[in-house]
Each structure stands twice: as structure tokens, then as C-alpha cells.
Amino acid sequence: MSSDEGSGARVAGLTVRHRRTPALDAVDLDFGPGVHGLLGPNGAGKTSLLRVLATVAAPTAGTVTLLGHDIAGHRARTLARRRLGYLPQEFGHYPGFTVREFVAYVAWLKEMPAASVPGAVERAVERVGLADRIDAKMKSLSGGMIRRVGTAQALVNEPSLLLLDEPTAGLDPEQRFEFRALLREVSTASTVIVSTHLVEDVAAACTAVTLLDAGRVAYRGTPDELSALGDESRPGRGAEPLGDNPVERGYTTVLRAHRLEARR
Numbered sequence: 663m664s665s666d667e668g669s670g671a672r673v674a675g676l677t678v679r680h681r682r683t684p685a686l687d688a689v690d691l692d693f694g695p696g697v698h699g700l701l702g703p704n705g706a707g708k709t710s711l712l713r714v715l716a717t718v719a720a721p722t723a724g725t726v727t728l729l730g731h732d733i734a735g736h737r738a739r740t741l742a743r744r745r746l747g748y749l750p751q752e753f754g755h756y757p758g759f760t761v762r763e764f765v766a767y768v769a770w771l772k773e774m775p776a777a778s779v780p781g782a783v784e785r786a787v788e789r790v791g792l793a794d795r796i797d798a799k800m801k802s803l804s805g806g807m808i809r810r811v812g813t814a815q816a817l818v819n820e821p822s823l824l825l826l827d828e829p830t831a832g833l834d835p836e837q838r839f840e841f842r843a844l845l846r847e848v849s850t851a852s853t854v855i856v857s858t859h860l861v862e863d864v865a866a867a868c869t870a871v872t873l874l875d876a877g878r879v880a881y882r883g884t885p886d887e888l889s890a891l892g893d894e895s896r897p898g899r900g901a902e903p904l905g906d907n908p909v910e911r912g913y914t915t916v917l918r919a920h921r922l923e924a925r926r
């Protein structure tokens with residue numbers, strides 16, 4: 663790809679509608695190197711955004727630039743797909759495949775050179791901590807392990823842009839801790855965008871936060887800035903913010919303010 667490869671992902675005027683339901687409304691966003699947390703309540707538009715960035719859904723309107731290329735063109739889309747890794751919210755897999763077979767199958771779909779596949783598969787599985795289960799059948803794994811295989815298949819081509827839709831769903835606290843370290847490591851060479859409902863994941867692993875609400879961008883900043891907003895809101899400045907820690911309080915404060923603004 664071009665020398666502009668480091669530029670991650672950018673969307674301008676991105677609108678997505680599912681039949682008549684608006685999911686994203688003229689959103690402008692750019693994502694450079696680092697770990698970007700995508701937060702927002704149910705139905706905010708997180709999955710719709712990730713699906714467009716992963717090129718599995720087409721926008722209703724707007725432009726999408728991935729790794730320096732406008733992906734409206736077929737060739738640019740094909741090139742971008744080779745440099746992408748994507749963990750969908752629900753990913754299909756064959757229960758009879760072993761972990762090794764499944765991840766190798768995805769490597770083949772990504773058109774990786776055949777000679778590089780066996781080593782790449784072992785590296786990806788090792789990175790998600792499942793080396794000891796590499797020859798286990800998918801149907802023998804727990805939900806959290808299957809989620810980790812999902813991350814391994816997204817990582818197998820060492821993507822420049824890694825898109826993860828709720829990767830920590832079903833992981834236990836120790837696995838989540840290890841997963842955050844993996845995200846930080848991957849982001850030294852790539853742009854990582856990760857959607858989650860776990861606000862504390864964002865505080866622990868992300869360099870930037872984007873909060874979506876009802877298809878619009880409600881907030882962008884660093885986790886520290888979001889936490890500071892939670893701490894600033896005290897009685898007399900409106901309702902007491904909900905949340906067990908500063909970043910959760912920041913999250914609820916921003917959402918309330920955004921909804922008030924939208925009603926005006």
C-alpha cells in the first residue's frame with residue numbers, strides 16, 4: 663500500500679441507515695495509531711461504524727478512507743481488506759475445525775502467501791494465550807476462548823488496522839487484563855479500534871475515546887479527560903453522575919449533556 667498507510671481510518675459525512683432506521687448520522691471521525699475505545703449505549707451505532715470500516719457494509723452516504731485509500735473503488739477495497747483485521751460481534755466458525763484449521767482458513771481468505779500461513783497462525787494463537795489449545799476442536803472451547811480465537815483470526819495477517827467489536831465479552835478478569843496488554847502491544851504498529859460496554863477497559867487500555875450516542879459523536883478525548891469530566895460534575899451542576907469510578911461518571915455526564923443538547 664502507499665506510504666500513507668499509517669493514517670489508519672477516516673470517515674466523513676458517514677451516514678448509515680438500516681431500511682428506515684438511522685444508525686449513523688453524518689459522522690466525521692479519524693483514527694490514527696493507538697488504541698481507540700468506541701463507547702456508547704445499545705443502538706448508538708458502534709457496530710454499524712465497525713462494519714463499514716471493515717468493508718462488510720456499505721455506507722448510505724459519505725466517504726471512507728482506510729490506510730490512505732478511499733474505499734469506494736473495488737481495487738482499493740480489496741487492498742484494504744488484506745491489511746485489515748476484524749472481529750465481528752458474532753463470528754461464524756465451524757465447530758469441527760481445530761483452532762489451527764480455523765485461523766489458517768481465515769489467513770487463506772485474506773490471501774496470505776501460503777508459505778507464511780503456518781507460522782502466522784501459531785503466532786496469532788500464541789498472542790491470545792491459546793497455544794496449548796491450538797489443536798483442540800472449536801466446539802470444545804469455552805465462550806471466552808472462542809472470543810480469543812476471534813481475536814487471533816483478526817490478528818493473523820498482522821493488520822495495520824484492527825477492528826474489534828466487543829472483544830472482551832465473556833472474558834474473565836485475568837483474560838481481560840492480558841487482553842489489554844495485547845491491545846497496547848499491537849497498537850505500537852497499528853491503529854486499533856475497539857468497541858466495548860466495559861468503560862473500565864477503555865480507561866485501562868485506550869489512548870483515545872470516542873463516545874457515540876444515537877448515531878452521533880457525543881464525545882472525543884482521552885480517557886483521562888473523560889474521567890476529569892466525571893469528577894467535575896458535582897451537586898449543583900445538575901444530577902449526580904452515575905458510576906463507580908471517574909471514567910464511568912465521565913461517561914454518564916457526557917451522555918446526559920449530549921441528550922440535553924439534542925433535545926434543544
Ligand SMILES: Nc1ncnc2c1ncn2[C@@H]1O[C@H](COP(=O)(O)OP(=O)(O)OP(=O)(O)O)[C@@H](O)[C@H]1O
Binds near residue numbers: 704710
Ligand atoms: N440489520 C439491521 N436492521 C435494522 N436495524 C438495524 C440493523 N442493525 C442495526 N440496526 C439499528 O441501527 C442502530 C444502530 O445499531 P448498532 O448495532 O450499530 O449499535 P451498537 O452501538 O453497536 O449497539 P450495541 O451496543 O447494542 O451492540 C440501532 O437503532 C439498531 O436497532
